[in-house]
Amino acid sequence: MRFLDLAATSAAVGATTGRRAKVDLLAAALRALDPAEVPAGAGWLAGELRQRQTGVGWAGLRDLPPPAAEPTLTVRAVDAAIDDIASVAGPGSQARRRQLLHGLFAAATADEQRMLRGLFSGELRQGAQAGLLADAVARAADVPLAAVRRALLLAGDLRAVAVAALGGGAAALAEFRLRVGRPLAPMLASSAPTVDDALAATGVPAVVDVKLDGIRIQVHRSGPDIAVFTRSLDEITDRVPEVVAAVRALPARELVLDGEAIGLDDTGRPLPFQQTSSRAARRSAPAAGAGSPDDTPASAPAADGIAPVAPAVRAAAENTGEAVLTPYFFDLLHLDGDDLIDRPGRERWAALAGAVDPTLLVGRMTVDDTEAAGAAFAAALDAGQEGVVVKNPDAPYDAGRRGAAWVKVKPRHTLDLVVIAVEWGSGRRSGWLSNLHLGARDPATGEFVMLGKTFKGLTDEVLRWQTERFLALAVERGDWVVRVRPEQVVEIAFDGVQTSSRYPGGMALRFARVVRYRSDKTAAEADTIDAVRAIHAGHMSS
Known part of the structure; x- marks a missing residue:
């Protein structure tokens, strides 16, 4: 496929306001791609490069050569050129990367250069977000949209889902499973101004979790291998040795855990979010060796809203010389070969309580009315926490979705x-x-x-x-x-x-x-x- 045709589709999508018309344009472009072009082409239509890091920043996109008069580039050739740019390393890499980048832009027409600028800068403003691409993949492959969305949530990779749908249809999409080591989009909470409103959405009885002011983490363990991912599915394993040490100390062999990591000072008190966030953003030395589900008193926070720091966490933190970053888990998606995401919350949380040390569990209680929920909310605020998340214990883990099963309540707008x-x-x-x-x-x-x-x-x-x-x-x-x-x-x-x-x-x-x-x-x-x-x-x- 000519790269110019994909650039023309991008421009047309950007100029179109109707959702259906956008989906039609995107679906037609997806159908026109050769199978080998789908991983790159599908990503470009969503505004993403297949190569997540290219080394090209905003400054590198200045003073580019003038556009070519005639189109000669193909999708495959552009993808290969970006591969070359992304792989440059070592002495003289800056000059070599600039040479390759200028060579690619010199071969691109004005319309193609506009798309390339948008892709390299991450600002391809065409109104084609992942949701639209999912619709377009379903239409192009003639498969149910629900099958595409489910596969996308489990895979966390639009390009892989597009390849499967266009190459193997619904049967290929059904092959996607939760895979330990591959992050999936986390379940999200909607918002409510009061706990009364939250309970109206979830129903009663409900479970009320303390909402920590930390960073969302998803931890995968398969035997000795442990990987930690952020809310945006970026891997930060080598930056959080305390989290790795805490999960390594658990008895289970295979786990996928959902939770928060929060910075603690020497007394175990929570640090401001800015310090937690910056602590997780810095690289650290790797760690050495790199009750009832609805009413778990053992996991309830101490007076400051945080349970005692687990010994493995404290020991690993001492190796870094920095503030302790401790994980607190509130969900379990996989345990020793058994996927749990489609199980009701009460079953997942029962498995969580049996697999994770109580010192690593988020404070949680079951409520039957608004008075009890209000008391839990007030207790969380008194402990200095951000608020609460009210949860329906019958709901499955709806990966990547923000619905009424989880509702967060914070004290301010x-x-x-x-x-x-x-x-x-x-x-x-x-x-x-x-x-x-x-x-x-x-x-x-x-x-x-x-x-x-x-x-x-x-x-x-x-x-x-x-x-x-x-x-x-x-x-x-x-x-x-x-x-x-x-x-x-x-x-x-x-x-x-x-x-x-x-x-x-x-x-x-x-x-x-x-x-x-x-x-x-x-x-x-x-x-x-x-x-x-x-x-x-x-x-x-x-």
């Missing part, structure tokens, strides 16, 4: 927004990037709608960090405002949404303040402008 620009500070903050311009994602266009600004909640340490971070993301540096690539997600607390003619969305956040930066979320996972409109509609009188 928050949104995960994206920073689209930053202003230079003045006075005491002179020399630092300070005032954040906040945007909500518009799912119809893929763009971000500005909702206001804030510099509230920023410590000196955060100011230093965000100055470095946003200068690295800068696309336009002015004397007052630095415009940045919309990649960094930030959790914002606010008191309400009010009508405003100042911003293009017609709304503004009241008393917005920074809670934390979300390194575990991508811009595509940020809250939408529709969510803001819903909040606005519900608070018009306030």
